[in-house]
Amino acid sequence: MERVHSKEVKAAALKRLKERGVTVEGIAEIVYRMQSPYNEQLTMENCVESIYAVLEKRELQHAILVGVELDRLAEKGELSEPLLSLVKQDEGLFGCDETLALGSVFGYGSIAVTTFGYVDKKKIGLIEKLDTKKGGPIHTFLDDLVASIAASASSRIAHRLRDEEEEGEPPSEVQDPFAG
Secondary structure (H helix, E strand, O other): OOOOOOHHHHHHHHHHHHHOOOHHHOOOEEHHHHHHOOOOOHHHHHHHHHHHHHHOOOOHHHHHHHHHHHHHHHHOOOOOOOOHHHHOOOOOOOOOOHHHHHHHHHHHHHHHHHHHHHHHHHHHOOOHHHHHHHHOOOOOOOOHHHHHHHHHHHHHHHHHHHHHHHHHOOOOOOOOOOOO
């Protein structure tokens, strides 16, 4: 079997998001809401750039492909029971949707993890529109994946802000524990 090129995986993940009504701008609104209280210079362009950066991660691309496919199969009734009912109902104790999405935020630190929990619980912006419990298409996995993207992009912005703040400061005297 031939290996799938990473550019093909990324293109497929972005296509699936678009097909399901997810826009980078919609995610950027969540990121802006999460980070603007801490960053007066933040722009929507910064948020969009950060989203595209986190979408470069293969783990996130893979999670998008898996999650969207499960949502699509549930819409068509092509999952076996009781999984079909659990996904269609977005059963609160199911947890596999959050677990898939949460795995993608770990690379962005504790800020990403806590932000993910917050935006998932509060159903902010686009996430509320995607929430399966509101009726319409099944987005049991997609709403959590959008929360994951937004949380990772938010964390990335927070860490970059700190780096920028420290850029002009002289480094403190730190002793190298491995020296001599």
